[in-house]
Amino acid sequence: xxxxxxxxxxxxxxxxxxxxxxxxxxxxxxxxxxxxxxxxxxxxxxxxxxxxxxxxxxxxxxxxxxxxxxxxxxxxxxxxxxxxxxxxxxxxxxxxxxxxxxxxxxxxxxxxxxxxxxxxxxxxxxxxx
Numbered sequence: 001x002x003x004x005x006x007x008x009x010x011x012x013x014x015x016x017x018x019x020x021x022x023x024x025x026x027x028x029x030x031x032x033x034x035x036x037x038x039x040x041x042x043x044x045x046x047x048x049x050x051x052x053x054x055x056x057x058x059x060x061x062x063x064x065x066x067x068x069x070x071x072x073x074x075x076x077x078x079x080x081x082x083x084x085x086x087x088x089x090x091x092x093x094x095x096x097x098x099x100x101x102x103x104x105x106x107x108x109x110x111x112x113x114x115x116x117x118x119x120x121x122x123x124x125x126x127x128x129x
Contacts, residue, residue: 021104029104035072037104039064042077042097045106050084050093050113057113061085066125067092075099075107083117083127090117090127 029037043062050059061084064070068081075098082093092114098107117127 026104034103038072038075038077038097038099039070039079041099041103041106042079042095042109043082045097045109046082046084046093046095046111049109049111050086057084057086057091059084059086062093064095066127075101075103083125084113085127088129090122091115092117 043064046062047059050057064079064082066083071078078096080094083090084093095111097109
């Protein structure tokens, strides 16, 4: 499955609450290969956590690989070069996410929001409005 399809899946996931992921979303995640599932599940968790913790942000997209490739080890991903979009603006993001072996259940998640990414840098990093 290509990254654009995965981003569409991730966008659809925003509406689902973190504590009660609906079964259709679980089925969609299960269609992904294990590494993509880990990344997409943790991207989804990032949106849910930021939305719940930071009332000024309303993320609708997370990309784990914009400024640096994610580091995957077993059931864990560290994304030091991630970004998220909120209200039409992009922000830097770092996160660390651990899941169960199925890469569906998130066991731990930590994140740090970085700086706003200036619009003049968007094209160089394939970001869009």
